[in-house]
Amino acid sequence: MGNNTETSTYDVVVIGGGPVGENAADYAIRGSDRTAVIIEHELVGGECSYWACMPSKGLLGPGAALAAAAALPGARERLSGVAPEPSAVLARRDAITGGRDDSSQVEWAQGAGIDVIRGHGRIVGERVVAVGDRRIHAREAVVIATGSTASIPPIDGLRESLPWTSRDATNLVDIPERIVVLGGGVVACEAATWLLDLGVRELTxxxxxxxxxxxxxxxxxxxxxxxxxxxxxxxxxxxxxxxxERRDVADTGYGRLHGGPARVMLRSSGDILDVDEILVAAGRAPATEGLGLDAIDLPDSGPIVVDDHLIVSGHPWLYAVGDVNGRVALTHMGKYQARVAGDVIAARAEGRNLDSPRYSAFADHSAVPQVVFTRPEVAAVGLTEQQARDSGIDVTVADMDLAVAGTHLLDPGYSGHAKLVIDRTRDVVVGATFVGAGTAELVHSATVAVVGEVTLDRLWHAVPSYPTVSEIWLRLLESLR
Structure with a gap:
């Protein structure tokens, strides 16, 4: 090291300052005299706070509220329209993201005893992370929590056209009249929902x-x-x-049209679509570029493989949590892994064994909850029927339309569906899926049933309140008697 190299030492060094990194640092030092630092090259608070979960739900909320009101006589008559007012929706989105100002997140970290260093963290040796000319040593652990980045498929002319990714869609400023959405997953479906709400005229x-x-x-x-x-x-x-093909391509900033109209040629039909913008929602890849993983003999691309303690094999000081380890690309599951990793780091620092279930991340194998905020809403946890059968489980299912007193009160024309996947041998629920308005609040009860391995005989005594959407639990269980 040269004489100008600044060095510092912390117990825990976290690369990546999103909610996953924040949780890992917090849990590793909470209630102790251990020290931690977060290294972040963009915004503390990460993808979820500024470019994903929070702004997307902010954009989806007004349309959902109007749809709920339009379904009910008495409320419907008071509506002047069923489309949200775009400028107000975008202003609300900006308030939710704080205008991409992370000062409050930095204040939280500092209040929790966590230092923040701005810059790109790079592993340069065992327990050593470089940020520019600075070298930071970790006594206990280095945690990688760098998340993932949007993937752009290798399609002729696509990357050169500077298409929108999810970051543009959630931070949109210009509302295109015509747009192509590439993909059919969660981001594509949610974005299509709010783009329609905001007035997109043609969406393919x-x-x-x-x-x-x-x-x-x-x-x-x-x-x-x-x-x-x-x-x-x-x-x-x-x-x-x-x-x-696109002319006048320009990097105009998040959520602005990135040039003139684009011409999109489709392979199978030969159809040509002329659009104002293209949104690529075709998956994400672990953000490992520039992390210096080759310095410690790890692949410098693809997910960082970890065990259920979130420890990287062959490197007992190194942890990887969240999207970057390729296990589950959901913020709440990344935060769950971070809590486990933080507890593991604390336990090892204090010489405690790791026998307790709290030190093992097992929920992300078969008990992952997720809500897709489309209309209709989708809420699910655990295995689908096909996944359960592929796992060798002796499966039975309860499968029916979601029609109970609670749904009728939400909307006389309510449309929804529900399904439980049951392990017949153990008599427990291993998966649940609900589609319909108001189902997001059903998923946690299903998650508890799956994680707790509650038998159907026992679930029979979990009485749903009347009249709520949760009464579907009773109907599903009745169908299995």
């Missing part, structure tokens, strides 16, 4: 597979596709983009 979804939300139960994609089609979306299944 180009989906390589044969259904939306393909990792879910089949009825999920069918219901979401039906709702989008009813709103005028043109969904092209089994289709790929052959090439893209």
């Amino acid at each position: 979804m180009v989906v390589r597979g044969n259904r939306l939300l393909p990792k879910s139960e089949s009825f999920v994609g069918e219901m979401v596709a039906g709702a989008l089609t009813d709103r005028g979306v043109d969904i092209r299944f089994g289709t790929e983009i052959d090439r893209v």
Whole structure:
């Protein structure tokens, strides 16, 4: 090291200052005299706070509220329209993201005893992270929590056209009249929902597979596709983009049109779509570029493989949590892993053994909850029927339309569906899926049932309140008697 190199030492060094990194640092030092630092090259608070979960739900909320009001006589008559007012929606989004100002997040970290260093962290040796000329040593652990980045498929002319990614869609400023959405997953479906709310006139979804939300139960994609089609979306299944042409391409900033109109040529049909913007929602890749993983003999691309303690094999001082380890790309599951990793770091620092279940991240194998905030809403946890059968489970299912007193009170024309996947041998629920308005609040009860391995005989005594949407639990259990 040269004489100008600044060095410092912390017990825990976290690369990545999103909610996952924040949780890992906090849990590793909370209630102790240990020290921690977060290294972040963008904004403390990460993808979720500024470019993903929070702004997307902010954009989706007004349309959902109007749809709920429009479903009820007495409220419907007071509505002047069923489309949100775009400028007010975008202003609310900006308030939720704080205008991408992370000062309050930095204040939180400092209040929790966590230092923040601005810059790009790079591993340069065992327990050593470089940020520019600075070297930071970790006594106990280095935690990688760098998340993931949007993938752009290798389609002729696509990258050169500077298409929107999820960051642009959640931070949109210009509302395109015509847009192509490439992909059929969660980001694509949620973005299509709020783009329609904000006044997009022509929206085409180009989906390589044969259904939306393909990792879910089949009825999920069918219901979401039906709702989008009813709103005028043109969904092209089994289709790929052959090439893209665009003039006057310009990096105008997040959420602004990145040039003139684009011409999108489709491979199978030969159709040509002229649009104002292209949104690529075709998956994400672990953000490992520039981390220096080759310095410690790890692959410098792809997910960082960890065990259930979130420790990287062969490197007992190194942890990887969240999207970057490739286990589950959901903020709440990344935060769960971070809590586990933080507890593991604390336990090892204090010489405690790791026998307790709290030191092992097992929920992200088979008990992952997720809500997709489309209309209809989708809430699910655990295994689908096909996943359970593929795992060798002796499966039985309870499967029915979601129609109880609580749903009728939400909307006389309510449309929804529910399904439980049951391990017949153990008599426990291993998966649950609900589609319909108000189902987001059902998923945690299902998560508790799956994680707790509550038998059906015991679940029979969990009485749902009347009249609520949760009464569907009773109907599902009755169908199994």
